[in-house]
Every structure is written in C-alpha cells, then in structure tokens.
Amino acid sequence: MHADQLTVALETVRGLVDEQFPRWRGLPVTGVASRGTVNAIFRIGDRLAARFPLRPGEVGSVRRWLESEAEAARELAGRTRFRTPEPVALGEPGTGYPLPWSVQTWLPGVVAAEEDPGESVAFAYDLAEFIRGVRAVDTRGRTFNGKGRGGDLRSHDAWMEICFGNSGRLLDVPRLRREWNALRNLPRGTAGDRMTHGDLIPGNVLVSDGRLTGIIDVGGLGPADPALDLVGAWHLLEPGPRQAFRDVLGCDDLEWQRGKAWAFEQAMGAAWYYVESNPAMTEMGQRTLARILADTSST
Numbered sequence: 001m002h003a004d005q006l007t008v009a010l011e012t013v014r015g016l017v018d019e020q021f022p023r024w025r026g027l028p029v030t031g032v033a034s035r036g037t038v039n040a041i042f043r044i045g046d047r048l049a050a051r052f053p054l055r056p057g058e059v060g061s062v063r064r065w066l067e068s069e070a071e072a073a074r075e076l077a078g079r080t081r082f083r084t085p086e087p088v089a090l091g092e093p094g095t096g097y098p099l100p101w102s103v104q105t106w107l108p109g110v111v112a113a114e115e116d117p118g119e120s121v122a123f124a125y126d127l128a129e130f131i132r133g134v135r136a137v138d139t140r141g142r143t144f145n146g147k148g149r150g151g152d153l154r155s156h157d158a159w160m161e162i163c164f165g166n167s168g169r170l171l172d173v174p175r176l177r178r179e180w181n182a183l184r185n186l187p188r189g190t191a192g193d194r195m196t197h198g199d200l201i202p203g204n205v206l207v208s209d210g211r212l213t214g215i216i217d218v219g220g221l222g223p224a225d226p227a228l229d230l231v232g233a234w235h236l237l238e239p240g241p242r243q244a245f246r247d248v249l250g251c252d253d254l255e256w257q258r259g260k261a262w263a264f265e266q267a268m269g270a271a272w273y274y275v276e277s278n279p280a281m282t283e284m285g286q287r288t289l290a291r292i293l294a295d296t297s298s299t
Contacts, residue, residue, distance in 0.1 A: 005055065009096065012096035013029055015096065017050065020091050020094065021089060021103075027045035027048075028045060029042055029043070037274070037278060037281060038055075038217075039053055040054055047105060048103055048105065048106055049085070049104055050101060050103050051102050053066075059099060062100050069220075070102065070104075072218060072219050072220065073218050075137065079133055079136070081133075082126070082129075082133075082212055084216070085104040085106075087102065087103075088103045088104055107214045110207060111202060111203050111204070111207070112202035113202035113284065119210075120210035120211070121241045124241035124245040125248055126211055126212035127232050129248075130215060131230075132248075132249065134197055134221070134229065137221075139193060139195055142193075142222070142223045143193050150193075150222075150224025150225050152188075153184045153186060153262075163269055164176065164177055166273075167271060179264065183264055188258075193226070195221060197221060198224060199220055200231055200235065201236075202236060202284055203281075203284075204216050227251075227258035229259075230255070233246065233259060233263070234259070234288050235266075260295070264289065268285065268289065270285030271289060
C-alpha cells in the first residue's frame with residue numbers, strides 16, 4: 001500500500017513472539033487479512049492481537065507512538081458499553097523486523113466494511129452513543145496537538161491539492177474543488193476541543209445484525225474539533241439513519257458541516273491513494289464523497 005512499506009512475515013512474527021514472550025510459545029500465530037493501512041495484524045491464540053507498523057521510522061519515535069496508543073486505549077477502556085481493545089505488551093525490534101510492535105486484546109466481530117450497517121437506525125443510535133461517551137472523557141486540559149485531522153481545515157489545503165491532482169481519472173474534480181472551497185472556510189465556532197476517536201471509518205467499526213458491537217484502532221483518542229467524529233455519519237450511514245444520528249447528538253448546522261468537511265478531506269485521500277493496493281479503502285472514499293455530494297445537491 002505504501003512505497004516504503006515493511007514486509008512482515010508470519011515466520012518473523014512467530015520468532016519474535018517466542019523470543020520476547022515465551023509464555024505465549026504454545027499459542028498459534030496466524031495472519032489476519034486486515035483492510036487496515038497502518039499495521040500488519042497477527043492473532044496470538046484466541047485472545048490477543050499483535051500489531052506491526054508498516055511504515056519505517058526511527059525506533060524511539062515509533063516506541064513513543066506505540067506507548068501513546070496504549071495509554072489512549074487504557075483511557076478509553078470501559079468508558080462506553082462498547083468493547084475496545086486493551087493494551088497487553090510492547091515488543092522490541094528483533095530478527096526480521098526493525099521496529100517496536102504492540103500486543104493488545106483481540107475483539108471478535110465483523111467490520112462494517114464487510115457487513116454494511118448503513119440502513120440501520122439502531123446502529124446510528126449506537127454510534128451516536130459511542131461518540132457521546134468518548135466526548136465525556138475528560139481532556140484534562142489537553143488540546144489538539146496539531147497533527148492530522150481535527151484542527152484548522154485550511155491547513156489541509158496542500159494535501160487536498162495533491163488529492164485533486166491524482167483524482168482526475170476517478171472523480172469529478174472540478175465539482176469536488178468547489179465543494180472543498182465551500183467547506184474549508186467553515187469557522188470553528190465557540191466549541192472547545194473534546195475527546196474524539198478520530199478515525200471512525202468502516203474498517204474500525206465492529207457490527208452484528210445491524211448493531212454496533214465494538215470499536216478498534218483507538219490509539220488516536222485525543223482532544224480535537226468535536227465535529228471530527230461526525231465523519232462516521234458520512235462514512236457509515238445512509239440519509240435516514242444519518243439524520244437520526246444527528247438528532248441524537250443535537251448537532252447545529254456549523255458542527256454538522258464541519259463534520260462533513262473532515263469526512264470529505266479523509267475520503268479524498270482514500271479515493272485515489274489506495275486505488276491499486278487497497279480497493280476497499282478506495283471504495284469507501286468514493287462512496288463517502290458521493291454521499292456528501294448528494295447531500296449538497298439536496299440542500
């Protein structure tokens with residue numbers, strides 16, 4: 001998926017687990033056909049998951065990031081009725097793999113990319129409940145750290161230009177440029193930073209029979225624009241459930257539009273970047289953009 005992507009072989013993982021965590025030597029290690037873009041995932045037995053970063057990095061900075069992910073997971077654990085992964089251990093570089101890696105609890109379930117809950121009002125209520133629970137976590141005085149989505153929309157202009165430049169054969173770029181020009185200038189308003197999950201895409205949402213059962217990839221938990229988690233409305237929901245979701249959260253027009261803007265920014269990147277390497281991500285991006293444009297056309 002990435003030009004500099006690391007290769008993580010099953011035999012390498014087996015060796016690292018056996019060497020660094022001998023208590024798990026008797027457990028089977030199996031690869032997971034994940035649609036994720038950041039980590040290679042391997043199961044250790046029935047209850048654990050090992051996550052290996054796919055992009056190269058400096059060992060110390062990768063270790064600090066994994067430690068911050070673990071702290072975020074601990075902070076969210078038990079704060080909602082929906083299951084989230086909990087940190088178990090931190091692995092070190094070893095033979096065949098040059099970076100630290102992590103182990104967390106495995107959550108059973110089907111991701112929303114494979115079992116679409118988009119028409120379920122009950123799922124929309126569940127998703128809104130999860131977001132309210134995340135927002136209730138105390139920021140403890142922390143504010144947005146300036147990295148990624150969740151701050152100033154206009155700071156993403158350069159990235160959006162790259163996206164537009166690579167999307168000419170896939171999307172109606174002139175129309176999408178007009179949409180971004182309208183969204184990028186939305187004011188923040190008076191709302192301060194609230195805690196957010198930060199990446200509510202279908203691949204991070206576990207579902208069963210049209211209901212939310214769990215949320216994974218929680219390492220990005222942190223303070224940001226409260227509208228950031230509204231991306232889930234556009235990545236996951238069709239119009240009827242989307243309105244139910246909005247009603248439960250009580251979003252005013254500005255917050256709702258900013259959530260649309262963050263979803264737009266994320267979808268534009270996914271739509272072209274993974275067109276050959278991860279078709280599911282490309283499909284998600286294009287579907288989200290179609291929902292946003294359809295909503296714009298109806299208002």
